[in-house]
Amino acid sequence: MSFFAVWGAIALGYLLGAIPFGLLLTRLAGLGDIRAIGSGNIGATNVLRTGRRGLAAATLLLDAAKGAAAVLLVRGWLAPGVPAAMWLAALGAVIGHVFPLWLRFRGGKGVATALGVLLAACWPAGALACLIWLLVAVIGRRSSLAALIAVAASPLLVFIFAGPVALAPSLAIAALIIWRHRANIARLRAGTEPRIGAKS
Template sequence: MNISIELLLIPVAYLIGSISFAVVVSKCMNLPDPHSYGSGNPGATNVLRTGNKLAAALTFLGDALKGYFAVMLARVLLGDQSLTASLGSWVLCGVVLAVFLGHLFPIFHGFKGGKGVATACGILFGVNVILGAATLGTWIIVAAFMRYSSLAALAAAVFGPIYFVFLFGFQPMGIALLVVCLLLIWRHRSNIKNLLNGTESRIGSKKNKN
């Protein structure tokens, strides 16, 4: 593929990431704008505050699938037939960062995006199924035992790059995933403060503020 065409994959990935499924699902299901209540975060946890579990599930699924789709689309168009080639592709690294930044700062929604947990999950599965499953498993375990959605997300963010290095060693993709995980931690800075203060609400609490 021509290098100029390859580079177009990066802005396309950003546009894909800019689709906020919290907003889309809420509009389709006649729910209030997720920016207008709770934490104001357009994500599955905030949508769950409406009491509509289906809407929250669809939001998570949509945000995860856009991350997965952007990565897989790029891999197909780049013609990467092997995992090794994918992990060494700087264009694919750019796609990973672009789709995640699109979710955090969506051009379609005034650059007011979510915290990136679901999209990061989709990205990891797009990079490698085992990597995605291991990181998702970390989230599930921490969430089940500690009952803090934010703490589970932070734990997954920390272990994601570690799992990558353990599975594949040091590759360019590892740098991109590290940046994604650092951004995810940064977006959870208010949750970190609440956790340290003992004021972070647990999963299932009506006042959950993740």
Template sequence: MMVNGYFILSVVIAYFLGNISPSTIQAKMAGHDIKKEGSGNAGTTNTFRVLGAKAAVITLVIDIAKGVLAVLLGGWLCSSVAAYACALAVLLGHVFPVLLRFQGGKGVATAFGAFLAIDWRMALLCLLIVAVVVLLSRYVSLGSLTAAIACPFLCMWLEPGFVPYGVVMALIVIFKHRSNLMRLVRGEENKLNFHKRDRKGE
């Protein structure tokens, strides 16, 4: 793999795309601090709990779009390998955003967007896994964790060249869900409630 200026440029742009936080922006506009309310996570689920469905949908769409755009940019500026690197970079930018003092979200929607641009079949299978697990358990975090565990195997099947990046991305998502995992083990994780906003969870 040859690393050139375009490769580096695409990865840097992808990282800073990941820094864009729609949940944080919307919360500030509404007089809230998303990092201090609900679960304290700047993601779709906590946005739904703190700000409501409309803000959550906006957050979800933008976070997915970040992943898609980053991968497409890498492929357009450089190569398929750059696209893979940009998938990892945009996730790192979302999870550890330098512009937000490294306090980002858990990366599920952004990772989904990146997968969608790399191989839509892989993305849809991950989405199916999340949907089934959440519908059966009502634990969003469990759905995310299950999909993250399945990710490397899906990569081996559908996109072998992406396996090293997919493994690292899966580990990042699992790491960011470590508190959820501990609450699941202790039976303290809150279930998703579509009728009222909870204070804890994803």
């Protein structure tokens, strides 16, 4: 794989992933800066704490869509026929969401974007990860727990359905997202993690 394909895929993924849809949508809706409420996160779970379910759903879909777009653009245009390139774009998109340049590298936790890249790059793994998230969320009523379990399972799912070429990027994505959830992990252990839909 050429130097251009490697860094082009990562850069394209990063630029798309760094679009802060949660922040943009809440500001357009007149709700101010989403980073000033709840967890301070720009993702859909925190947008839900505004009480605007439609905005939260739109944030979730757009954050997933930007990850999917990165994968599809690399697969179909930048480096067609090079599976490793689209997985680098996937990693770049999640890094962009977590560390967006425009927000002083303080972004979201990357779960929706990761699910988007999984669905675009390897839909069986993505579909199963979404199913795991949904089941755990319904049973446990805690978004972070559902995300952690789905993300932790995703490298194995990717390896099964996409093979070893995708394993290293998927492990890096999972490790980054789990690291971003370290405060949630501490609250889960303490029993103080808010339930889905809680305003604080």
